Amino acid sequence: MALRILFKKPCFPIPSHYGSTVPLRQFKTFSLPELPYDYGALEPAINGEIMQLHHQKHHQAYVTNFNNALELLDQALAKGDASSTVQLQSAIKFNGGGHINHSIFWKNLAPVNEGGGEPPKGPLGLAVEEHFGSLEELIKKMNVQGAALQGSGWVWLALDKETKTLSVETTANQDPLVTKGASLVPLLGIDVWEHAYYLQILPVD
């Protein structure tokens, strides 16, 4: 069973200086979500070792660093420190984005016996056919875009809420999909960071 690792900071008020009237904000910390399946449940497509490392090490690191960055942000805001507030944005975007993206990623995957890998039916299937021609075309397009991505990033199947269209987008590093367009909703995300697949890399020959 996937271990649930809770990372809740104790939310007690820090004793403020005598006479201070500034209220101290308390924010909700984020925690690592549990996987809805075992680490080994996605074999042979993704092996258990990758899933465990990806979830327990990488995603956990994003969550921890996200919480730390938010705490520092809280302190900077309380002090009115503008430059620290801005400086922390990249850490928040990176770690927060990592947490959001991976949370979506775990939900996107499912073991074969729970429907993983089956073609989409219903409105999604029709939309895929309308926008891409066929599922194979969509897969090909996502493959091409994923392979062409330089460095680390994500490939998304995105739904544009305004225009009601599907599209394939890529984002760099851990940028969430909204950085590509405020009305984009991620339907499917593929992690093309090397840590997501490197341990299963094929031999050279």
Place this chain on the structure above:
Amino acid sequence: MAMASQLLLLPNLRFHSNSQSAPRVISNPICRPLKLSKFQKRYKQSLRDSRVLAFYGRKTPPYKLDALEPYMSQRTLEVHWGKHHQEYVDGLNKQLENSPLYGHTLEELVKVTYNNGNPMPEFNNAAQLWNHDFFWESMQPDGGKSPWGGVLQQIEKDFGSLEKFRDEFVEAALSLFGSGWVWLVLKTKEKKFAVMKTSNAVNPLVGGEIPIIGLDMWEHAYYLDYKDDREKYVMTFLNHLVSWHTVALRMIRAEAFVNLGEPKIPVA
């Protein structure tokens, strides 16, 4: 100086074969008429149906692939050098087949394709090709330990102490978001050492600095050996892999471009 020139000053311009003999003329692999510029047409006419194309090649690490065990496994080198580095070569050669970018040395190509911050599609392959050549040479079996002599003097002058340099290097490596590289560079204007981190394929050449050490922080460089433990990888690199001999040679070459002043020779 002669040794330095052997290692570094030869441009990475090779013909499309691994043979040691004179470049052989290869026939045009694309058997359809190409749209050629006037210069190319004139050149082509002098060579009938075949033309000599200068492609780029990758350098072989100056040690056997298992020589860096146990700090960097043979498997990592096989995949990193054999697969990834080769992919950059193949990708670049393919991109340059019908391209006006012709006749540059690899270093020049990197700077040209960087295009002052608006990189061309060839930049990624060209820069990664150069970066990896630099990376293999930055390491050696039985490496690490401490620099000595002029290099140590310069490090102590610019960082305060060797420990401070190591801390700064590790901190730069760990604070890198995403894929990238960490470098020890000699800054040409400030005339001093500095630690630099770059994203994806960018390297110090594009900024006009002289790279002295390069460390690959892309996940493919360490994932097989260290999984997600980046700190251990960087510490191992500094303690056991980095080649201070190569650093010294690169410094000798760099001093031809940057005047670092008189060395402090202790008076007896």
